[in-house]
Amino acid sequence: MADALQQMMKQRLDAQGWSYGDVARLGGLPRSTVHHLATAELVRMPQPATLERLARGLQLPLDVVRRAAAESCGIHVYAEGAAATSPDPEVATLIASLQQLSPADRKHVAALVDSLLQRATDTD
Missing domain, CATH: 1.10.287 (Helix Hairpins)
Incomplete structure (x- = not known):
């Protein structure tokens, strides 16, 4: 079963007709990183820079991507600050x-x- 980040990424890629390579190019990430985030179980939160680039690549707000990644790792994200x-x-x-x-x-x-x-x- 896909976790929150995987589901969000799949929905976004399907809706936009994008590939992992498209997201990687738009976000400035290696394609392998995008593929890993979209398919592997997260055991730790990705680095903040990775989440920023993924958000840019998916053309989604950083907070949306951060919350999905946190939920995938079993972390509750509180409001900023x-x-x-x-x-x-x-x-x-x-x-x-x-x-x-x-x-x-x-x-x-x-x-x-x-x-x-x-x-x-x-x-x-």
């Missing part, structure tokens, strides 16, 4: 560090959060 403006430094640290965790570690963190939220609900 949310981590920097959070009143709680622990929340800001958690948000900023999520993408550095491995997929397995993110699953462990998610399970812990679910458990803590359930415990809080049970005591209310």
Whole structure:
């Protein structure tokens, strides 16, 4: 099953009648990078420059491409600056560090959060 980034890329290529090479040329990326992003499972967020070039190549807003890539990696993207403006430094640290965790570690963190939220609900 295709992830969010793969689905978005396929829809865009189909709608525009583009190939991976077309997107690569428009965005200034190697064709192999475009192909990889469109077909392989993402385990880590692509570099910001790669996402910028992919957005340019797909002729889509960067935020749309960034959110699709993040969703594909299991990362929730908050509004711009949310981590920097959070009143709680622990929340800001958690948000900023999520993408550095491995997929397995993110699953462990998610399970812990679910458990803590359930415990809080049970005591209310």
